[in-house]
Amino acid sequence: MHATLPRWRSALQVWRRNSLVWRRLMGPSLFINFGEPFLYMLGLGYGLGFFIGNSMDMPYLTFLASGILASAAMNIASFEAMYSVYTRMVPQRTYDAILAAPIEIQDILAGELLWCATKSVINGTAILIVASLLGAVHDWRAVFVIPVIFLIGLCFAGTALVMTAKAQGYDFFNYYVTLLITPMFVLSGVFYPVSSLPHWLQTVVQILPLAHAVDLLRPLVSGRPLSNAGLHLAVLVTYATVGYFIAAHLIRKRLLV
Amino acid sequence: MQNVVEMNALVKKFDERTVVQGLSLAIPAGACFGLLGPNGAGKTTTLRMLLGQSPLDGGSLHVFGLPIHEHARTVRRRTGVVPQMDNLDPDFTVAENLRVYGRYFDLPTVVLEKRLRELLEFVGLSDRADSRIGTLSGGMKRRLTIARALINDPELIVLDEPTTGLDPQARHMIWARLRELRTAGKTLLLTTHFMEEAERLCDELVIIDEGKLLEQGTPAALIRRHVEPEVLELRGQEENIRAMLAGLDGRLENVGDTLYYYARDARPATARLEKQLGTSFMHRPANLEDVFLKLTGRDLRD
Ligand SMILES: Nc1ncnc2c1ncn2[C@@H]1O[C@H](COP(=O)(O)OP(=O)(O)OP(=O)(O)O)[C@@H](O)[C@H]1O
Ligand SMILES: [Mg+2]
Numbered sequence: 028m029h030a031t032l033p034r035w036r037s038a039l040q041v042w043r044r045n046s047l048v049w050r051r052l053m054g055p056s057l058f059i060n061f062g063e064p065f066l067y068m069l070g071l072g073y074g075l076g077f078f079i080g081n082s083m084d085m086p087y088l089t090f091l092a093s094g095i096l097a098s099a100a101m102n103i104a105s106f107e108a109m110y111s112v113y114t115r116m117v118p119q120r121t122y123d124a125i126l127a128a129p130i131e132i133q134d135i136l137a138g139e140l141l142w143c144a145t146k147s148v149i150n151g152t153a154i155l156i157v158a159s160l161l162g163a164v165h166d167w168r169a170v171f172v173i174p175v176i177f178l179i180g181l182c183f184a185g186t187a188l189v190m191t192a193k194a195q196g197y198d199f200f201n202y203y204v205t206l207l208i209t210p211m212f213v214l215s216g217v218f219y220p221v222s223s224l225p226h227w228l229q230t231v232v233q234i235l236p237l238a239h240a241v242d243l244l245r246p247l248v249s250g251r252p253l254s255n256a257g258l259h260l261a262v263l264v265t266y267a268t269v270g271y272f273i274a275a276h277l278i279r280k281r282l283l284v
Numbered sequence: 285m286q287n288v289v290e291m292n293a294l295v296k297k298f299d300e301r302t303v304v305q306g307l308s309l310a311i312p313a314g315a316c317f318g319l320l321g322p323n324g325a326g327k328t329t330t331l332r333m334l335l336g337q338s339p340l341d342g343g344s345l346h347v348f349g350l351p352i353h354e355h356a357r358t359v360r361r362r363t364g365v366v367p368q369m370d371n372l373d374p375d376f377t378v379a380e381n382l383r384v385y386g387r388y389f390d391l392p393t394v395v396l397e398k399r400l401r402e403l404l405e406f407v408g409l410s411d412r413a414d415s416r417i418g419t420l421s422g423g424m425k426r427r428l429t430i431a432r433a434l435i436n437d438p439e440l441i442v443l444d445e446p447t448t449g450l451d452p453q454a455r456h457m458i459w460a461r462l463r464e465l466r467t468a469g470k471t472l473l474l475t476t477h478f479m480e481e482a483e484r485l486c487d488e489l490v491i492i493d494e495g496k497l498l499e500q501g502t503p504a505a506l507i508r509r510h511v512e513p514e515v516l517e518l519r520g521q522e523e524n525i526r527a528m529l530a531g532l533d534g535r536l537e538n539v540g541d542t543l544y545y546y547a548r549d550a551r552p553a554t555a556r557l558e559k560q561l562g563t564s565f566m567h568r569p570a571n572l573e574d575v576f577l578k579l580t581g582r583d584l585r586d
Binding site (some may be wrong): 052 | 337338361372373387389390412
């Protein structure tokens, strides 16, 4: 356990390396990651919202915007932790180079986690601004959305890193996306309340992290009371930490042979 | 003088295959130490263990007097590494590669920027500071990798085949730089397949094969110990040549399409050969390559 705790100063340098690359490509990156959530809010928020009307205890656009904030954070962190981390680890051999400096696997992965979460926050902030311009945000507590999105980023990045640790190629990530990311996106209360699902499915959804992320964000955006915050936070933190430690173990076995 | 590196009965296994088998060696401070061996001999594996990038399966390894297992970070802070395969960061320019790498060592910005300029000068890349890595030639990349290895002003520099794939100009430039570093008091540990390089640069070298130490000494001592001082390289009909040289006290060896004649004094042989047509030969002093081939055999590896 002791050996897998990162040295934060080294982790920050890894974070800084990634942020330097991102800054150079920031335009296209923001456009792509932000365009899709925006489309959902516009199309579904107004389109579906028209049919749903007042049947919920909040405007549908608000309901949807809080779900999109959570799922966008999930997507961005997961994809960064899979495709980009794999690229740095395998074809680009960036980690081999870093491992000749006084930096260890756990520092690299901690830096990657922080970076994935940072990317989630950057995009989340942009979405939040647009959502409030569209009138979807009802509470000043929405500023707390930002730290929660950081945590959501850590959660999904930690989990995805375990996939990356085992991946032998990019195709492997398709399974994870198809079997976990997409079902979570569709089932975890982004578009409709989880309570509309059959009971057994609700149980499954509650084991996965996205529903908890949504349950944290929605009250903050809509101004409804926040309940079970401790549980939701604990689930996100657990996925992040367990993922990080498993990934550190696997990647150490993979690279330090 | 203290040894910078001490390996004792070092063992490394991949699955059930032992690729380093009880290797022991010591590298004194300030030396340029060569690690030679055919493909697959275990050179890179040994260097990776030395950097704490590969766990040992037996034996002990101390760098700067510190056991590598507990002190990998400290050791790497004081070491520069030129890996066998370039792994420069393609997302960055030449200068950014050095800058980002320097930060991994927690270097203060002022120190880093100064060193960055000096190192670009040192490897002749000052005018390419803003080029992307993809636009550099192989030689430039190698020089940049060397500059990167020096960014932390290391006491020990580990170079895994620093000149493989380079043209003679680039090779000579790198040799000159390595000699400067050696003069500046750095300890160098290098692997190479160029025996000429080892002969020119190394104070001391070891030849390993299949993870075992075969020989150790200065280049000159190894040549004296293992081969006769003069060599003729001969091409032509083997039977003819053998017949021509019959009765002389030299030693004939066959490698591919060339016969090597080793002797204390080759003049009697050259006198005979010069009278013969159809045989081309070259007369040269023995070198490290002769020693290497004698010790590691002439069969292809891998
Ligand atoms: N990760 C690995 N897994 C399994 N076997 C390995 C691994 N790395 C190296 N080997 C094997 O260990 C042996 C030593 O390899 P190493 O790379 O140390 O040789 P080398 O002396 O550096 O050779 P070269 O001159 O070709 O670079 C080789 O037989 C190689 O196939
Ligand atoms: Mg090698």
